[in-house]
Amino acid sequence: MKGDRVEIVVDAHDTSRSYEIVATRAGRRVEITIGRGVVEVAEVTRSGTPVRTARFMASRLLALVEHPAPRPPLDEERDDLERAG
DSSP states (O other), X not given: OTTOEEEEEEEETTEEEEEEEEOOSTXXXXXXXXXXXXXEEEEEOTTOOEEEXXXXXXXXXXXXXXXXXXXXXXXXXXXXXXXXX
16 A cells, blocks of 8 residues: 555674665555565565566565555544444
8 A cells, every 4th residue: 555665674794784665556455475595575566467576585684664654544443433432
């Protein structure tokens, strides 16, 4: 969903580097795949076609933080909020 983003912090020997992958358009999302010592973060379309991809060695990864886009409340949540307020 537009607004999804992932922050990646990588060990670069004497310092750390920070990268960010963001879903830039409506209908796109950010997916994370981990396997064989590699972490892959990709912005993909609705059909699953990758638009941008970044790969990092898992042994160098210091942090991987997902920031989901704010979602509108579901109907049940809206009803609960109305009753409480």
